[in-house]
Amino acid sequence: MIGLENLTYQYNVKSPMILKGIDLQIARGEFVALVGQNGAGKTTLLRLLNGLQKPTDGRVLVNGKDTRETKTSEMAQTIGYLFQNPNHQIFCKTVYDEIAFGLKERKKEKSGIRQMDKKIQEIAELLGLQEILQTSPFHLSKGEKQRVALASILALETDILVLDEPTTGQDYKECMEIMAVVKKLNEEGTTVIMVSHDMEVVLDFAKRVVILHNGKVLEDGRTSSVLFKKESLEVAGLKPPQLFEVMLRLGDDFSGATTAEEICQVIKRRRGNETDTAVY
Numbered sequence: 001m002i003g004l005e006n007l008t009y010q011y012n013v014k015s016p017m018i019l020k021g022i023d024l025q026i027a028r029g030e031f032v033a034l035v036g037q038n039g040a041g042k043t044t045l046l047r048l049l050n051g052l053q054k055p056t057d058g059r060v061l062v063n064g065k066d067t068r069e070t071k072t073s074e075m076a077q078t079i080g081y082l083f084q085n086p087n088h089q090i091f092c093k094t095v096y097d098e099i100a101f102g103l104k105e106r107k108k109e110k111s112g113i114r115q116m117d118k119k120i121q122e123i124a125e126l127l128g129l130q131e132i133l134q135t136s137p138f139h140l141s142k143g144e145k146q147r148v149a150l151a152s153i154l155a156l157e158t159d160i161l162v163l164d165e166p167t168t169g170q171d172y173k174e175c176m177e178i179m180a181v182v183k184k185l186n187e188e189g190t191t192v193i194m195v196s197h198d199m200e201v202v203l204d205f206a207k208r209v210v211i212l213h214n215g216k217v218l219e220d221g222r223t224s225s226v227l228f229k230k231e232s233l234e235v236a237g238l239k240p241p242q243l244f245e246v247m248l249r250l251g252d253d254f255s256g257a258t259t260a261e262e263i264c265q266v267i268k269r270r271r272g273n274e275t276d277t278a279v280y
């Protein structure tokens with residue numbers, strides 16, 4: 001569904017090469033986290049995905065369409081893109097208008113004003129925005145703005161969501177609420193590609209992790225296996241989730257357990273065995 005072929009990018013001839021020949025395939029319905037240290041090129045890669053930037057060399061294919069030959073407006077029908085900085089995508093007078101904007105623009109909401117209003121109310125409720133629908137988005141906190149931007153994207157029901165640090169500025173509850181919405185959409189078939197610095201969020205929600213380092217893919221695989229690669233994480237300046245850090249320090253074999261609950265079960269089982277041995 002998404003194919004990066006030898007993707008190479010530099011902002012201009014004098015700037016360094018940011019991406020150096022990346023090959024990556026992302027299938028429909030995947031939930032991929034893109035991680036790496038500051039300046040690794042994560043945002044650049046996301047912008048290349050939706051055609052805001054065009055490759056210096058190589059290709060980006062989305063549903064078979066080469067982004068170099070596709071209008072950005074057309075790409076936006078397929079990919080909903082949440083910017084890292086919500087100020088870059090908020091411009092309407094009220095939160096309501098902001099969520100409605102894309103719907104009106106793309107005339108996707110063919111079923112009339114009432115249906116559109118219903119959809120806006122539903123999305124607002126999902127993201128805890130119902131009390132501020134008539135507020136100016138410019139008067140909101142960064143976290144609230146981020147949720148407004150996300151709401152306006154979700155309203156468009158695109159096949160692919162590209163999210164640049166969706167949980168920045170959110171408290172724990174808001175973070176979980178946002179991620180629950182994203183998770184549900186993913187379970188319903190939406191492909192999610194998310195940049196995040198929060199390894200706890202990555203562990204809890206992403207099924208696949210790609211580590212970007214020095215313009216290349218350093219690791220790519222199942223979340224639980226990539227986040228266990230201590231050396232790669234160190235090279236990329238990343239800290240494993242706390243749970244994995246404990247497991248790494250214990251240095252034990254946890255037989256593929258990756259959640260707190262599974263790990264507790266392994267430890268309890270082992271304790272039980274130890275007790276048994278002690279008794280006999």
Ligand SMILES: Nc1ncnc2c1ncn2[C@@H]1O[C@H](COP(=O)(O)OP(=O)(O)OP(=O)(O)O)[C@@H](O)[C@H]1O
Pocket residue numbers: 011012015018036037038039040041042043044045084
């Ligand atoms: N418009 C631009 N012109 C020139 N260089 C740029 C431009 N935008 C970004 N860069 C450079 O490209 C590199 C990659 O930036 P990018 O924002 O993609 O990294 P990132 O991994 O998303 O970083 P962060 O985690 O801090 O958001 C950085 O060195 C950055 O300074």
